[in-house]
Amino acid sequence: MSAQTLSPQAETMDQAAHDRAKKRINLRENLQAGEFLLPVILIFVVITIIPFLESFVFSLTDYSGYDFSSAKFVGLENYVTMFKDPTIMAGLGFTLMYAVLTTLIVTIIALPLAVVLNKKFWGHNFARSVFFFLSIPSMALLGLVWQFIVSPLPSGAVNQFLSHFGVSAVPWLSNPDLARGCVIFIAVWATIGWHATLYIAYLQAIPSDLYEQASVDGANGWQQFIHITLPQMTPAIGVSVFMLLTSGLKVYDLPFTLIGGGPGHATYTVTQSIIVTGIGSNRYGLGSALGVVFFLCCLVLVLVQQAVTRAIEKRMA
């Protein structure tokens, strides 16, 4: 049974009966969809929503993170403290900059990379695996290795390399602007492979006859990319941008392991505030309050991004 077979009958019915029938079908279809959605909702509510509500309760107390029964209700005090502490807000600027720039750069590089890696050439399996694997070792380890590579000392790998061309040591990690640049560069290095892999998967869904037709019409590779690949990939770009943006806003471990949020506060992030000022200082209540406020900010950003994506998809379709 489907909606199509019912509609001719519905036309002959009066408006009320028509509405009722429509509602019934609607309900049934919703229930059917609900069946499939139930497991994810169950897991989501139990593992994420309930704990998050609990952490909201924590944010109204002076909970230290040990024994909750001894915590006191303090109202909005944590939220007030948060805005009084100058270092907590220090991370906001870099976090936004990081999220926006990594999203932009990774998207611009990963999509063409995926198109190239999707071609059949000698060693394509190996190349794909290498790009994907760049970010797999733990951040603690990658942070250390990169520290040696972009060290501001003359002995750093990049500086040693540059010295062959007579360039004197560049203060990579000890200059605030260069340090921000290094963090973003390494983040791009670490994530392009992941996103290229995602794009490769989505590329498989583009019907090959589209390309065949274009080839017959004499379109070159670049024209095919612009007129076929790009429009067909809008959903994929939407997914990838969303992932980049949300993980970018929550960034912590890369700038922390690489330069500890420094120099000074140059690469300090919001999540680092939550950890250092709140959770790591036996002030779980404060950390939770920070988490709640940050959550609300991210939510606004993400909903805007989603709306924009949907609008673009509609225009492309």
Add this chain to the structure above:
Amino acid sequence: MGFTYKPVIASVAALALAMPLAACGSSSSSEGSSNGPVTLSFFANNTEDTYKKLVQGFQKKYPNIKIKFSTTSGAQAGYQQTLQTRISGGQLPDVFVAPPEQLGSLVKANAVKDLTNESFMSRIGDENKKESTVNGKVYSMSVTSWTNAFAYNLDLLKKAGYTKDTIPTDWDGFKTMLKKLKAAGVSEPYLEPKGGLGAPVEAWIGYDSSKSKTSIDQQITDKKTTFAKTYGKKYYAKWDELVKEGLLPKTVTGLGDDQVRSEFSSGRLAVMNSGYWDVNTFNQAKLNYTFGPIPMLKKGDTPYAPGSADSGYAISSKISGAKLKAAEKFLDYISSPAGLKAEQDGLGLIPATKNYSAKLDEHFATPYKLYLKPGHVYLNSLGWPINGRSALRAETYSQLAEVVLGQESPMQAAQNLDDKMNTLRS
């Protein structure tokens, strides 16, 4: 068609898949009520391998007591968070390592037993006891200590005319040496990592604090003085001379511990702040080096160094009877000469108790004599409010980085620390 149970089954099955796994390993912790074998859960911050000698030695001595070892990997911060999380979930181990930073919170949460009157506590040094004391009672048994010391590359020092015995002990002499090293072609004679800026400051405050009843940092916490009046006016200003006189480059704000260690190991760096934990690395690098004093502000000041007692062992306040007796026996064994030796060998920590004299690598003889034996170590954060110690300590490094970069004066850095402190006291 209606509602089928398939998805419900699917989702329940998904979660249930995990359940049988839970059942297979469930061991109860309520065994050993009177005289049968007792199982003690022991939670530590190092691998099973490093504790093997200690645990085996103990079980050999007391075959009736079984130690169920559990651990968490990663650095100190990881251990603290895991311990905190476990306690929040009511999963308190019987015996566990209690970091001094957390002890106050542990006492507040009623998690640790008062050890003040235990017989084995008489072996523990006064400094270590002091750091395990909350409200006049001792809650953990700390048997080892750590200290910083400067590592000196003797080959490089020779170029500037210094030997092991003529290493300067005062600030001006130290700066003169760095200048001579620079003149002798050592481009960067002294570096501090970004997470350890202001290395000698704690030594200076330690000495000045030893002259009064409460430490300077405690006085700041008690609002009797401020960071600006102490750190800003004196200590940070003195340290800033390194920057002003070109002896500490701006690059330090981007250097990790391991890079400084690497510069020293490769023989390019003459002096760095270090500790016993670096002995193996330096020996493997086949350096001609020694651990020496940290320069004090004036000639004749008693040498102090940044350092403190290591994390102590605590007993859960929730256990009693045979289990408690077993736990006390375990702590007694840890502080016995056999236990201390096993701990030094396995964990590489330095025992600092009254009943044991540690044999250390010869390179570390001077700091052991200067700092650890007399207990002349000082850690500023121990005087600060418990909540936020680590955040404030991290902040000191960030502020000093701003000073090195020339973005603020030592006085401004100290004032910013005062502001931060104000948000912590509440």
Add this chain to the structure above:
Amino acid sequence: MTLTARRRLHNAILSVVIILLALICAIPLWIIFINSFKTSGEMMKDPFGMPASFSLDNYRHAFASLPIGRAFLNTIIVTVLSVFIQVFVGSLAAYGMILKKSRFTAAIGTLLVLSFVIPGQTLIIPQYRMMADWGLVDHLASVICIYSAGAAFCYYLIVGYMRGLPQSLFEAARLDGAGPWRIYFQIVLPLIRPILITTIVFQTMSAWNDFMTANIYLSSVDKQTIVLQVFSAQGQFTTNWPLFMAVTTIALIPVFIFFLICQRWIVSGLVSGAVKG
């Protein structure tokens, strides 16, 4: 030049350029690999140079002092079960979303987006308290439960892909009288194979590599996963980096092989053929 010759030349240039680029990008991985054969002192002396000799001491030490075998077994159990739950639940949800476009499903879609913006750090203690109430702490089941929250992530990766498929395929099957479950297993799953495999790969990597959750929940030595062994080289004051790198290498070789195998399944002619109609 003939067309095939030109194509061949083109491919050869492409091979050289891309492989060169991949190798440059892989320099940090190379540094990790060569340093795993050094001593701490040797590494600190020259982090970029080749080891004096390819000594296997770190590897030997790892196998002798750490429970590597047991840790691998635990990791495999955790990874297989949690990835299965996540991908199964996530793909079901994505299909449910395609099945009906209504305010109801749109609302759930928006709700699931929340899981991407909640800062995970604030959830640690509430989740732990819950697992402790359920008696799951220090059991593999606890991490499996926590990882299963990744289902929302899988849902999101898959749903975009499904939307791109021609809806006429489902429609046709429905007209043939197939129930939604049959359509899911017989038509949807084969159709979404590229994204399904990709999602499996992503979630396998993150479960295999997770340190945070495993470190908090699994404290008994016989329950620990392989990544926890990697971090055991990290001491209070310093880290034995060469050992760290050696255990990392041991831990990652299986997943590298896993990825190489899965790759063939991501890219396959099957889908583009089926979608054509």
